[in-house]
Amino acid sequence: MTKQLNIRSQFRPGKDVSRVGLFGGTFDPVHLGHLHVAEQVKDAFGIGEIIVVPSAIPPHKTLKEVTNARDRLNMVRMCFEHKQGFRISDVELKRNGPSYTIDTLRYFLSRSGSPGELMMVIGTDAFFEIHTWRAFGGILEQVPLIVIMRPGKESPEEGLPVEKTERYLCEKVSKGYSWYEDKGCFKHHFKKPIYLFQGTPWNISSTEIRNRVKNGKSVSSMVPKDVYDYIKQKGLYA
Numbered sequence: 001m002t003k004q005l006n007i008r009s010q011f012r013p014g015k016d017v018s019r020v021g022l023f024g025g026t027f028d029p030v031h032l033g034h035l036h037v038a039e040q041v042k043d044a045f046g047i048g049e050i051i052v053v054p055s056a057i058p059p060h061k062t063l064k065e066v067t068n069a070r071d072r073l074n075m076v077r078m079c080f081e082h083k084q085g086f087r088i089s090d091v092e093l094k095r096n097g098p099s100y101t102i103d104t105l106r107y108f109l110s111r112s113g114s115p116g117e118l119m120m121v122i123g124t125d126a127f128f129e130i131h132t133w134r135a136f137g138g139i140l141e142q143v144p145l146i147v148i149m150r151p152g153k154e155s156p157e158e159g160l161p162v163e164k165t166e167r168y169l170c171e172k173v174s175k176g177y178s179w180y181e182d183k184g185c186f187k188h189h190f191k192k193p194i195y196l197f198q199g200t201p202w203n204i205s206s207t208e209i210r211n212r213v214k215n216g217k218s219v220s221s222m223v224p225k226d227v228y229d230y231i232k233q234k235g236l237y238a
Protein backbone atom coordinates (compact mmCIF):
# COMPACT_ATOMS: atom_id res chain seq x y z
CA MET A 1 0.00 0.00 0.00
CA THR A 2 1.22 3.50 -0.82
CA LYS A 3 2.38 5.43 2.19
CA GLN A 4 1.07 8.98 2.10
CA LEU A 5 2.57 11.71 4.21
CA ASN A 6 -0.52 12.69 6.15
CA ILE A 7 -0.06 16.28 7.24
CA ARG A 8 -2.93 16.07 9.74
CA SER A 9 -1.05 13.38 11.59
CA GLN A 10 2.03 15.53 12.10
CA PHE A 11 3.41 15.74 15.60
CA ARG A 12 1.74 18.70 17.35
CA PRO A 13 2.79 18.70 20.97
CA GLY A 14 1.52 22.18 21.84
CA LYS A 15 3.61 24.88 23.41
CA ASP A 16 6.70 23.62 25.16
CA VAL A 17 9.39 26.18 25.79
CA SER A 18 11.91 23.53 26.75
CA ARG A 19 12.06 22.13 23.22
CA VAL A 20 14.93 23.59 21.20
CA GLY A 21 15.66 23.22 17.49
CA LEU A 22 19.14 23.25 15.97
CA PHE A 23 19.15 24.52 12.40
CA GLY A 24 22.59 24.28 10.79
CA GLY A 25 23.81 25.10 7.31
CA THR A 26 26.26 26.96 5.15
CA PHE A 27 23.80 29.82 4.60
CA ASP A 28 25.72 31.09 1.58
CA PRO A 29 23.59 33.19 1.55
CA VAL A 30 20.70 32.77 3.98
CA HIS A 31 17.36 33.12 2.14
CA LEU A 32 13.60 33.37 2.67
CA GLY A 33 13.27 29.58 2.30
CA HIS A 34 15.42 29.14 5.41
CA LEU A 35 13.43 31.73 7.33
CA HIS A 36 9.92 30.56 6.41
CA VAL A 37 10.47 26.83 6.81
CA ALA A 38 12.17 27.41 10.17
CA GLU A 39 9.16 29.46 11.30
CA GLN A 40 6.76 26.73 10.14
CA VAL A 41 8.71 24.00 11.92
CA LYS A 42 8.86 26.06 15.09
CA ASP A 43 5.06 26.43 15.14
CA ALA A 44 4.23 22.88 14.09
CA PHE A 45 6.54 21.21 16.64
CA GLY A 46 5.96 23.60 19.54
CA ILE A 47 9.63 24.57 19.60
CA GLY A 48 10.41 27.38 22.03
CA GLU A 49 13.66 28.42 20.41
CA ILE A 50 15.49 27.63 17.19
CA ILE A 51 19.25 28.07 17.26
CA VAL A 52 20.62 28.87 13.82
CA VAL A 53 24.18 27.56 13.42
CA PRO A 54 26.19 28.70 10.39
CA SER A 55 29.00 26.27 9.61
CA ALA A 56 32.61 27.33 9.21
CA ILE A 57 33.71 24.99 6.45
CA PRO A 58 31.23 22.24 5.65
CA PRO A 59 33.17 18.94 5.55
CA HIS A 60 32.23 18.35 1.89
CA LYS A 61 33.31 21.81 0.70
CA THR A 62 36.61 23.70 0.60
CA LEU A 63 37.30 27.16 1.95
CA LYS A 64 37.59 28.55 -1.57
CA GLU A 65 34.08 27.43 -2.50
CA VAL A 66 32.41 29.17 0.43
CA THR A 67 31.93 32.87 1.17
CA ASN A 68 33.84 33.99 4.24
CA ALA A 69 32.27 33.20 7.57
CA ARG A 70 31.93 36.81 8.70
CA ASP A 71 29.74 37.77 5.72
CA ARG A 72 27.58 34.65 6.04
CA LEU A 73 27.15 35.26 9.77
CA ASN A 74 26.25 38.92 9.20
CA MET A 75 23.56 37.92 6.72
CA VAL A 76 22.18 35.23 9.05
CA ARG A 77 21.97 37.87 11.77
CA MET A 78 20.05 40.22 9.48
CA CYS A 79 17.60 37.45 8.68
CA PHE A 80 16.99 35.90 12.11
CA GLU A 81 18.24 38.14 14.90
CA HIS A 82 15.11 40.25 15.29
CA LYS A 83 12.75 37.26 15.07
CA GLN A 84 11.27 36.15 18.36
CA GLY A 85 12.25 32.60 19.33
CA PHE A 86 15.38 32.51 17.18
CA ARG A 87 18.99 32.71 18.30
CA ILE A 88 22.20 32.56 16.31
CA SER A 89 25.21 30.59 17.49
CA ASP A 90 28.72 31.12 16.17
CA VAL A 91 30.00 27.97 17.90
CA GLU A 92 31.03 26.33 14.62
CA LEU A 93 32.72 29.49 13.41
CA LYS A 94 34.86 29.63 16.56
CA ARG A 95 36.03 26.04 16.18
CA ASN A 96 39.05 25.30 14.01
CA GLY A 97 38.68 23.15 10.92
CA PRO A 98 35.62 21.59 9.32
CA SER A 99 32.28 21.83 11.09
CA TYR A 100 31.06 18.44 12.23
CA THR A 101 27.48 18.27 13.48
CA ILE A 102 28.37 15.67 16.12
CA ASP A 103 30.71 18.21 17.80
CA THR A 104 28.03 20.90 17.73
CA LEU A 105 25.50 18.50 19.17
CA ARG A 106 27.86 17.49 21.99
CA TYR A 107 28.46 21.17 22.71
CA PHE A 108 24.76 21.96 23.12
CA LEU A 109 23.99 18.73 24.99
CA SER A 110 26.79 19.29 27.49
CA ARG A 111 26.13 22.92 28.33
CA SER A 112 24.94 23.47 31.85
CA GLY A 113 21.50 24.99 32.21
CA SER A 114 20.94 24.51 28.56
CA PRO A 115 18.10 23.46 26.42
CA GLY A 116 15.47 20.90 27.15
CA GLU A 117 14.92 18.43 24.38
CA LEU A 118 17.07 19.23 21.38
CA MET A 119 15.72 18.50 17.90
CA MET A 120 17.70 18.82 14.72
CA VAL A 121 16.04 20.59 11.78
CA ILE A 122 17.28 19.59 8.35
CA GLY A 123 16.13 19.70 4.70
CA THR A 124 15.70 16.55 2.61
CA ASP A 125 18.80 17.13 0.48
CA ALA A 126 21.05 17.31 3.54
CA PHE A 127 19.23 14.43 5.24
CA PHE A 128 19.80 12.03 2.35
CA GLU A 129 23.54 12.45 2.86
CA ILE A 130 23.50 11.84 6.57
CA HIS A 131 25.12 8.39 6.21
CA THR A 132 28.29 10.21 5.07
CA TRP A 133 28.46 12.41 8.18
CA ARG A 134 30.99 11.79 10.93
CA ALA A 135 29.43 9.67 13.71
CA PHE A 136 25.98 9.78 12.12
CA GLY A 137 24.86 6.81 14.22
CA GLY A 138 25.64 8.77 17.37
CA ILE A 139 23.75 11.80 16.08
CA LEU A 140 20.65 9.69 15.42
CA GLU A 141 20.86 8.14 18.88
CA GLN A 142 21.03 11.48 20.63
CA VAL A 143 18.63 13.78 18.86
CA PRO A 144 15.26 13.54 17.07
CA LEU A 145 15.32 14.87 13.53
CA ILE A 146 12.77 17.02 11.75
CA VAL A 147 13.24 16.49 8.02
CA ILE A 148 11.71 19.24 5.88
CA MET A 149 10.40 18.12 2.50
CA ARG A 150 12.03 20.39 -0.05
CA PRO A 151 10.49 21.19 -3.43
CA GLY A 152 12.60 20.51 -6.48
CA LYS A 153 14.74 18.05 -4.57
CA GLU A 154 12.52 15.03 -5.25
CA SER A 155 11.92 13.37 -8.58
CA PRO A 156 8.59 11.54 -9.03
CA GLU A 157 10.26 8.24 -9.95
CA GLU A 158 11.97 8.21 -6.57
CA GLY A 159 8.59 7.70 -4.91
CA LEU A 160 6.75 9.49 -2.16
CA PRO A 161 8.78 11.01 0.68
CA VAL A 162 7.86 8.30 3.17
CA GLU A 163 8.77 5.46 0.82
CA LYS A 164 11.95 7.12 -0.32
CA THR A 165 13.00 7.85 3.25
CA GLU A 166 12.18 4.31 4.35
CA ARG A 167 14.31 2.90 1.54
CA TYR A 168 17.16 5.26 2.31
CA LEU A 169 17.13 4.48 6.04
CA CYS A 170 17.05 0.74 5.42
CA GLU A 171 19.84 0.75 2.82
CA LYS A 172 22.21 3.33 4.27
CA VAL A 173 21.43 3.95 7.93
CA SER A 174 19.75 1.09 9.80
CA LYS A 175 17.17 -1.60 9.08
CA GLY A 176 15.52 -0.96 12.43
CA TYR A 177 13.28 1.99 11.51
CA SER A 178 9.48 1.67 11.14
CA TRP A 179 7.05 4.32 9.92
CA TYR A 180 4.34 5.50 12.37
CA GLU A 181 1.64 7.17 10.33
CA ASP A 182 -0.16 8.58 13.39
CA LYS A 183 2.99 10.36 14.60
CA GLY A 184 4.38 11.28 11.17
CA CYS A 185 7.72 9.77 12.08
CA PHE A 186 10.07 6.81 11.80
CA LYS A 187 10.85 5.11 15.09
CA HIS A 188 13.70 2.84 16.08
CA HIS A 189 14.28 0.81 19.23
CA PHE A 190 17.35 2.75 20.32
CA LYS A 191 17.61 5.74 18.00
CA LYS A 192 15.50 8.89 18.30
CA PRO A 193 12.49 9.47 16.03
CA ILE A 194 12.82 11.00 12.57
CA TYR A 195 9.84 13.25 11.78
CA LEU A 196 8.91 14.16 8.21
CA PHE A 197 7.59 17.68 7.86
CA GLN A 198 5.69 18.95 4.86
CA GLY A 199 4.96 22.65 5.26
CA THR A 200 4.26 25.29 2.66
CA PRO A 201 7.13 24.77 0.23
CA TRP A 202 9.65 27.50 -0.56
CA ASN A 203 11.42 26.71 -3.76
CA ILE A 204 14.59 28.72 -3.13
CA SER A 205 18.20 27.60 -2.78
CA SER A 206 21.45 29.42 -2.08
CA THR A 207 22.90 27.89 -5.25
CA GLU A 208 20.16 29.50 -7.33
CA ILE A 209 20.77 32.85 -5.64
CA ARG A 210 24.52 32.70 -6.27
CA ASN A 211 23.90 31.78 -9.92
CA ARG A 212 21.35 34.52 -10.42
CA VAL A 213 23.62 37.21 -8.96
CA LYS A 214 26.50 35.96 -11.10
CA ASN A 215 24.29 36.27 -14.18
CA GLY A 216 23.11 39.77 -13.26
CA LYS A 217 19.57 38.67 -12.31
CA SER A 218 17.66 40.04 -9.35
CA VAL A 219 17.31 38.05 -6.13
CA SER A 220 15.23 40.66 -4.30
CA SER A 221 12.27 38.28 -3.88
CA MET A 222 14.46 35.50 -2.48
CA VAL A 223 16.27 37.14 0.42
CA PRO A 224 15.30 39.64 3.14
CA LYS A 225 15.79 43.28 2.11
CA ASP A 226 18.82 43.81 4.39
CA VAL A 227 20.50 40.70 3.01
CA TYR A 228 19.80 41.89 -0.53
CA ASP A 229 21.41 45.27 0.23
CA TYR A 230 24.38 43.55 1.92
CA ILE A 231 25.01 41.29 -1.11
CA LYS A 232 24.97 44.32 -3.41
CA GLN A 233 27.06 46.51 -1.16
CA LYS A 234 29.75 43.86 -0.66
CA GLY A 235 29.64 42.66 -4.25
CA LEU A 236 29.10 39.06 -3.11
CA TYR A 237 28.56 36.31 -5.72
CA ALA A 238 29.08 38.72 -8.64
Ligand code: ATP
Pocket: 024, 025, 026, 027, 028, 033, 034, 037, 121, 122, 123, 124, 125, 126, 127, 148, 149, 150, 151, 202, 203, 204, 205, 206, 207, 208
Ligand atom coordinates in the same frame (compact mmCIF):
# COMPACT_ATOMS: atom_id res chain seq x y z
P1 ATP B 1 23.01 25.29 -1.39
O1 ATP B 1 22.12 25.57 -2.56
O2 ATP B 1 24.30 26.07 -1.40
O3 ATP B 1 23.23 23.82 -1.14
P2 ATP B 1 20.85 25.64 0.54
O4 ATP B 1 19.84 26.56 -0.07
O5 ATP B 1 20.53 24.18 0.55
O6 ATP B 1 22.29 25.89 -0.09
P3 ATP B 1 21.96 25.46 3.18
O7 ATP B 1 22.64 26.54 3.92
O8 ATP B 1 22.76 24.35 2.67
O9 ATP B 1 21.12 26.17 1.99
O10 ATP B 1 20.71 24.94 4.02
C1 ATP B 1 20.70 24.78 5.41
C2 ATP B 1 19.56 23.81 5.74
O11 ATP B 1 18.31 24.35 5.28
C3 ATP B 1 19.71 22.46 5.03
O12 ATP B 1 19.26 21.45 5.92
C4 ATP B 1 18.79 22.59 3.83
O13 ATP B 1 18.31 21.34 3.37
C5 ATP B 1 17.66 23.44 4.39
N1 ATP B 1 17.00 24.25 3.35
C6 ATP B 1 17.58 25.17 2.57
N2 ATP B 1 16.68 25.74 1.74
C7 ATP B 1 15.49 25.14 2.01
C8 ATP B 1 14.16 25.29 1.46
N3 ATP B 1 13.89 26.14 0.47
N4 ATP B 1 13.18 24.51 1.97
C9 ATP B 1 13.47 23.62 2.97
N5 ATP B 1 14.69 23.44 3.52
C10 ATP B 1 15.69 24.18 3.06
